[in-house]
C-alpha cells in the first residue's frame with residue numbers, strides 16, 4: 252500500500268512537471284511582442300478594418316482595386332485572408348510585400364495572424 256502511494260506520488264510529480272513545462276502563451280508564440288501590443292482584444296471592426304483603412308484601401312478600394320484585391324468589405328477581406336494571400340503579402344512571403352512602402356510592424360502583423368487564427372470573425 253505504501254509502495255503504491257509512493258509510485259502514485261511520483262507519477263503525480265512527473266505529470267505536474269510536464270504540464271508546467273507546456274508553453275502556449277502569447278509571449279512564447281510571439282517573443283518579439285511587447286506589452287504595448289494588444290493581442291487580446293483583436294476584432295474585425297476594432298483592429299483589422301482600421302489597419303486596412305489606414306494602410307491598404309487607398310490602393311485596394313474603389314472600383315478598380317490594385318491587383319484585383321478589394322479590402323474594403325468583410326467578405327472580400329475574409330476571402331483574401333482564408334486563401335493565405337493576406338498573410339503572405341503582409342510578410343512578403345513569395346509575393347510583393349504589402350504595403351508597398353514597407354511592411355507593417357510586428358505587432359500589426361501579429362494582430363492579423365491572431366484574427367485569422369481565431370477563425371476570421373466578423374466582430
Ligand code: HEC
Nearest residue numbers: 306307310311317318320331336337340346347349350351
Ligand atoms: C500603394 C498601393 C498599395 C498599397 C498601399 C497596398 N497595396 Fe497591396 N497591392 C498593390 C498592387 C499594385 C498589387 C499588385 C501587385 C502585383 O500584382 O504584383 C497589390 C497586391 C496585393 C495582394 C495580392 C498579392 C499577389 O501577388 O497576388 C495582396 C493580398 C495585397 N496587395 C494586400 C495588401 C494589404 C493587406 C495592404 C495593406 C497592409 C496593401 N496591399 C497595401 C498596391 C498596394
